[in-house]
Amino acid sequence: MIIAVDGPTASGKGTLARQLAEHFGLPVLDTGLLYRAVGYQTQLNHGDADKADDALAACDFPAALLDDPALRYETTGGLASRVSVHPAVRAALFQRQVDFANQPGGAVLDGRDIGTVIAPLADAKIFVTASAEERARRRHAEMRARGVDVTYDVVLADIHARDARDTGRADAPLVRAADAMLLDNSDMTREAALAAAIAFVEQRRADRS
Numbered sequence: 001m002i003i004a005v006d007g008p009t010a011s012g013k014g015t016l017a018r019q020l021a022e023h024f025g026l027p028v029l030d031t032g033l034l035y036r037a038v039g040y041q042t043q044l045n046h047g048d049a050d051k052a053d054d055a056l057a058a059c060d061f062p063a064a065l066l067d068d069p070a071l072r073y074e075t076t077g078g079l080a081s082r083v084s085v086h087p088a089v090r091a092a093l094f095q096r097q098v099d100f101a102n103q104p105g106g107a108v109l110d111g112r113d114i115g116t117v118i119a120p121l122a123d124a125k126i127f128v129t130a131s132a133e134e135r136a137r138r139r140h141a142e143m144r145a146r147g148v149d150v151t152y153d154v155v156l157a158d159i160h161a162r163d164a165r166d167t168g169r170a171d172a173p174l175v176r177a178a179d180a181m182l183l184d185n186s187d188m189t190r191e192a193a194l195a196a197a198i199a200f201v202e203q204r205r206a207d208r209s
Contacts, residue, residue, distance in 0.1 A: 001026065001106040002121075003201060004114035007128035008174060009077065009162045010135035012185055012193065016128055017110035019194050020201065024108070029100045031111035031118070032080060034093050036071040037061045039079025049082040058083070059092040074143060074150075074158070081162045084112075087171040094118070112166055115177035124204040125180035126197055132159050134186045 003020055007013040014030055021028035039049055041061040047054030070076060083089050094117075101107055101119040109118060115125035130138075136156035143150050166174040176182060181200045185193040 001123045001201075001205065002101050002119050003106075003108040004119050004122040004125040004177070004180070005108065005110040005128060006112055006114050006116070006125070006174070006176070006180065007110075008112075008135070008166060009081070009159060010139040011128045011130050012138075012190070013110045013128040015190065016126070016183075016193060016197055017108050019190075020197060021108040023194075023198060024201070026106055026108050027100070027103070028108040028110070029097065031093075031097050031109055031114065032077075033066060033071060034096065035080040035084045035089075036076050037065045037068075038089060038093070039081075039083045040068070040071055040076050041065060042083060043079060049079045052086040052088055055083040055086050056088045056092060059089060074139075074148070078158065078162070081165050085165060085169040085171070090171055112174040113172040115180050116175060117172045120177070123208060124201040125177045126183055126200065127176040127180040128183045128185065128193075130184060130186040132156065132163065135159055 001024065005013045005017040005020070017028055038055060038058045038061060041058035042049050042055050045054065045058055047058060049055055097109065097118045101109055111118065115122055133156065136152060136159045139159065140150065140152045140155040143155065183193060183196060
């Protein structure tokens, strides 16, 4: 069983994907981490994330980089959004994601183009979202809890900028798949969102049996 979880930044899709993977006993891949690694490696190479050649060269990052805490930094997320607009980068990381999705037994993948590009035949697709203001509020609270001195307005502006890049790129833009469940968790608890997602996946599995 393949479960595709897509959505914009700070929507909670990563948390939901991990919870679904645990519930259904499946491996999980945060595909955004691959793009964060490319963005961060581009920086380590003293390259420019907006230049396709520099970003493509960074796709050959060491596997150990995926365990680097720096990949979770807010600045690295911005770099990931910038390198992901390059078709060459997406092509370089495409097969790695497809292979993970199609492993025996299935998997859960979260990202921005899982249900539309990476696993268009996924058994269940969920598009997780929330208002930009709510996503900024959550991200701002997380950053302040980590000791990052940043204002809500700055975080909200970054959310809007990433949304614009992700939905406006020519190659594999962020879009809800036609057969994906829309899960707007703006006013939902994590427990309620998880319950709704599990019910949807169970229904999809029953429909296919």
